[in-house]
Amino acid sequence: MSVHNGVVRSAYHPPAWKAVDAVAVEARAAALGTRSIKKAAKLQGLLLAVSMIDLTTLEGADTPGKVRDLCAKAMRPLPGRSDIPSTGAVCVYPPLVAVAKEALAGSGVKVAAVATYFPSGQGDLAMKLDEVRRTVEAGADEIDMVIDRRAFLMGDYAKVFDEIAATVEACGPAHLKVILETGELQTYDKVRFASQLAIDAGAHFIKTSTGKVQPAATLPVTLVMLEVIREHYFKTGKMVGMKPAGGIRTAKDALKYLVMVNETLGDAWMSPDWFRLGASVLLNDLLMQLEKERLGAYDSLRYHTLG
Amino acid sequence: MATKKQTPKTTAAAAPGWKYEPALESTDHVRFEKRYGHFIDGKFTAAKSYFGAINPATEEQLAEFGQGSAAEVDTAVKSARRGYEKYWSKLPPSERAKYLYRIARLLQEHARELAILETMNGGKPIKESRDVDLPLAAAHFFYYAGWADKLQYAFGGAQVAPLGVAGQVIPWNFPLLMAAWKIAPALACGNTVVLKAAETTPLTAMKLAEIFQEADLPPGVVNFVNGDGRTGAALVNHPDINKVAFTGSTEVGRAIQKQLAGTGKRLTLELGGKGANIIFDDAALDQAIEGIITGIFFNQGHVCCAGSRLLVQESIHDEVVRRLTHRLSTLRVGNPLDKNTDVGAINSRAQLDKIEAYLGYGVEDGAVRHAAPCPLPGRGFFVAPTFFTGVAPAHRIAADEIFGPVLSVMTFRTPEEAVAKANATPYGLSAGIWTDKGSKLFAVASQLKAGVIWGNSFNRFDATSPFGGFKESGFGREGGRQGLLPYLEVRG
Missing domain, CATH: 3.40.309.10 (Aldehyde Dehydrogenase; Chain A, domain 2)
Structure with missing residues (x-):
């Protein structure tokens, strides 16, 4: 309820379904992709991209040893180079959270964990929430949940909404990133709607993909999601973070994402607090580009560690 | 963002205010003359008097161009008539197509230089001249090259014939692209051309003339006279022109239509708009x-x-x-x-x-x-x-x-x-x-x-889509199959 000029108005909000024009959104994404980022701007962008990476390993074969290696890389991507920042987070499966937490202690690098029956989301709510709570207790700073695409595609949006809201609750102090798995929603209209739904349910970040479904993150899908974040900000003054994940492999791609955030949302989002890149091999390409800026020539991948 | 607040990480990279550095397109490799007269009979010719054209982003003069006199316009029209009678009307249509394809490919090969010059002389952003003007200009030549030997199928099997010499006057907003829009269909249909570019933006037309030379286009098939509105008036009023195509203001278009009444010259006008x-x-x-x-x-x-x-x-x-x-x-x-x-x-x-x-x-x-x-x-x-x-x-x-x-x-x-x-x-x-x-x-x-x-x-x-106006925005279409009509006699 609100009062306008002495008249009481109800809190009714019309439905949030808004269309996206596929041709135009792809044209805009392509146009932003032609920005030419040179010299100091490129250097700054590459460093910023490093600091925004959620360095990820999500394999059945992951072990404590693998995760410790990854954490070392996340904290000091190029040992001896204090000008290169640590990554934003390390992203692992729940059983490896404790290992990552210990390895990253005191570094400022966050521990992110996927939960809620990642990647399919096919599980019942009680078990999902239990997994979330245990993962936060084990030390996760951030939870990357997946939405229930079964419910979403059946049109049971209330179930999707309630599950996200319950997961926000279960996260307690941890931040929640909500993965829409845009490759399974397929149309931009659905991506837009799912983004709005996730934000309304309390998501701190919205995220494109698990990385297990193709296509994963794309520039146009990211643009649609950023535009929903922008609209939410205009309406409420509240910021929501964005994380494209999967398929971002090169420094050139990373800079295109940064340009898109910069020109869609602006300065306030140009920080790891509000924008992350879910990636693994991207880091080495960024480091190679940074070394190229320093040395004037590309060095061999053999000078860069795995992971 | 709910109620939680993340503490910002303190990395140098996270400093706000990501500013793009200047990313200037290099002008080192572009070349153009300090002075151009006209392009008549396949050659660059001198003019009696000249005027300067500038770069509107710097206000510095780029080059001088001839102020076409009535006599110079007459020389150009005579050259076009000769080109029509001696070469262009004698060529089999499939040979005309070969020239047009060649011009299209050369436009692509020279695209970078032409885009830079278009931007320097016109003031439009390089990303537009690079991504819109140049690709479209080449596309129009490719498209109409395809029509050159299929004209008898364009209008339900009707016999068609070229008109002769076309006098074309174009504006300064898309200098090269407007030249392509006008020249490509005219040549495909078997006509020859005298074109006047706008006085503020004549540079890329001169480069286009170089491309015609490189393509070995027969002399007189396309002629450029430079100059202001007086030159344009001399061109459209020349008695040996068969067709006038004008893109520009409604005011000038109206004057041209009055002048052409009763002359038997064909006319198309692409004028103003308030979309x-x-x-x-x-x-x-x-x-x-x-x-x-x-x-x-x-x-x-x-x-x-x-x-x-x-x-x-x-x-x-x-x-x-x-x-x-x-x-x-x-x-x-x-x-x-x-x-x-x-x-x-x-x-x-x-x-x-x-x-x-x-x-x-x-x-x-x-x-x-x-x-x-x-x-x-x-x-x-x-x-x-x-x-x-x-x-x-x-x-x-x-x-x-x-x-x-x-x-x-x-x-x-x-x-x-x-x-x-x-x-x-x-x-x-x-x-x-x-x-x-x-x-x-x-x-x-x-x-x-x-x-x-x-x-x-x-x-x-x-290039495949017809473009043109209703009401005071003019008549006639450019682009597409409809874009052939202004340059053809259709004989039922």
Whole structure:
């Protein structure tokens, strides 16, 4: 309820379904992709991209040893180079959270964990929430949940909404990133709607993909999601973070994402607090580009560690 | 963002304010002469007197060009007549096609240099000359090359014949592209050409002449005379011209039509416009905003089909204005040679003065000005992209063609009112319709009196699509199969 000029108005909000024009959104994404980022701007962008990476390993074969290696890389991507920042987070499966937490202690690098029956989301709510709570207790700073695409595609949006809201609750102090798995929603209209739904349910970040479904993150899908974040900000003054994940492999791609955030949302989002890149091999390409800026020539991948 | 607050990480990289460095297109490898006369009979020829053309972003002179006299125009027309009788009309159509394909390929090969010169002389951003003007210019030659030997199938099996010599006069907003639009169909149909480029932007036409030489085009098939409106008048009034094609202002077009009455010369006119861009409340709004921006700020608004009248459904007016204000703040105005520039230089001092006068009229008539908050370069002809709210149809900024980056925002309540307002103009060149509902889009489109109507897009061009106006926006079509008609005699 609100009062306008002495008249009481109800809190009714019309439905949030808004269309996206596929041709135009792809044209805009392509146009932003032609920005030419040179010299100091490129250097700054590459460093910023490093600091925004959620360095990820999500394999059945992951072990404590693998995760410790990854954490070392996340904290000091190029040992001896204090000008290169640590990554934003390390992203692992729940059983490896404790290992990552210990390895990253005191570094400022966050521990992110996927939960809620990642990647399919096919599980019942009680078990999902239990997994979330245990993962936060084990030390996760951030939870990357997946939405229930079964419910979403059946049109049971209330179930999707309630599950996200319950997961926000279960996260307690941890931040929640909500993965829409845009490759399974397929149309931009659905991506837009799912983004709005996730934000309304309390998501701190919205995220494109698990990385297990193709296509994963794309520039146009990211643009649609950023535009929903922008609209939410205009309406409420509240910021929501964005994380494209999967398929971002090169420094050139990373800079295109940064340009898109910069020109869609602006300065306030140009920080790891509000924008992350879910990636693994991207880091080495960024480091190679940074070394190229320093040395004037590309060095061999053999000078860069795995992971 | 719920109730939690993350503590910012303190890394140097996270410093706010990511500014793009200048990314200037290099001009090292472009070359052009300090002085050009005309291009007649396959050769560059001297002129009696010359005038200077400048770079509007720096106000520095680029080169001098001949001020075509009546005698020089006559020499050019005679050359075109010879070219027609001696070479072009004798060639089998498939041979004409080969020349056109060759020109198209050469345009592609020289695209980078031509794009840079187009930007230096015209003021348009390099990303537009690179990504729009040059690819389209080549596309028109490729497209009409394909028609050259298929003309007898173009109009239901009717016999067709060329007209002879075409006199063509083009404007300064798309110098090379307008030359391509005019020359390609004329040559494909078997005509020869005398073309006059605009006096502020003759440079790329001279480079196009070099391409014709490189393509070994027979002498006299295309001739360029430089000069101002007097040269243009001498050309269109020359007794040995069979056809006149003019793109420019409605005022000049009207004068040409009067002069040509009773002469037997064919005429096509592509004139002014005051395009309506109609945004319905069910439109994909973020994309519509991009369409509004493209519609009015593409090429600094120097576009005859610009969407200069924004008609917004009243229920979403405030939302559109808020988004437009935000989008305006991200426009990059400045050096046209910077690859990240979105809006470049106004083409001339005279045009800048006209635009600034209209900015004054807008406020005077009671509208509210919203200007992009961007810094403008200290020299050169620049103006902040602007939109006005609170505009009534009676205001001068709503009625007149400004030909600059100035948008008038008006509202409507129903589709019927949108159609009525969109059609309430003496012009009829273009319109845009933004709605997610296909049936509404086509219903509205069928009622609009405009030659080009874009659905959920704006200012998109294609060689296969006819372009031209209704009412005072002119007649005749350029592009597509229809673009052949102005250059052919169709004999039933």
